[in-house]
Amino acid sequence: MIPERRxxxxxxxxxxxxxxxxxRRGYAKRIIGPDGERVVVEPAPAGLEDPLIRALARAWRWKRMLESGGYGxxxxLAAAEKVNFSYLCRFLRLTLLEPAVIDRILEGREGAETSVEALLTHPVTLGGQAGVDRFGLLPAADRHFVLES
Structure with a gap:
């Protein structure tokens, strides 16, 4: 069957x-195409809907706003953005992530256990490679440098 275009x-x-x-098969949902065959849908690559990428973007935006001198x-800044002071501070720590970690998040190659909540409650900053490895964010070639915590 040919799709209808208008x-x-x-x-x-x-x-x-x-x-x-x-x-619906239990909790799973399946798409059945016009020919009766099941359509396999590949997961979308990481994009702006990814919570980790949105968190990084928010953190860097707030950092730029502070550095530009618009807020003393x-x-x-927390009052202007209508967020809690400690919430904003936790997000700002994300700007201190290792560049390799940021690259892995932006490429969608972060570990399955990596979440915004995990990064905000267990900060991983420059020099904190043990934490980076805990989340599966450190590239395999660099794992021999992991510090014991």
């Missing part, structure tokens, strides 16, 4: 309709 009257929007149905203190 261009809007003003030519700004293209609508493509592909007939499919959804099946972290307290002023």
């Amino acid at each position: 261009l809007s009257g003003d030519g700004d929007a293209l609508t493509i309709r592909i007939p499919m149905r959804f099946e 203190s972290v307290g002023e």
Whole structure:
């Protein structure tokens, strides 16, 4: 079956309709295509919807706002952003992550146990490679440098 394509009257929007149905098997949901075959959907690569990337972006934005001189203190920035002072401070620590760690997060290669909550409650900063390895963020080639904690 050929998908139905339709261009809007003003030519700004293209609508493509592909007939499919959804099946539920326990908790799993499956997409069944027009030919009756199951459609396998690959997970999307890390992008702006990734909470870790959003957390890094927020931390770096706040750091730039402080460094630009627009706010005299972290307290002023927290009040302006309507967030708790300690919350903002925890996020700012993310700007101190090892560059290799930031690269792995941006490339979507962080360990499965890595989460925003974990990074905020167990900060991993420059020189803190034991923590980096705990989250599976340190590249394999660098793991022989891990400090014992």
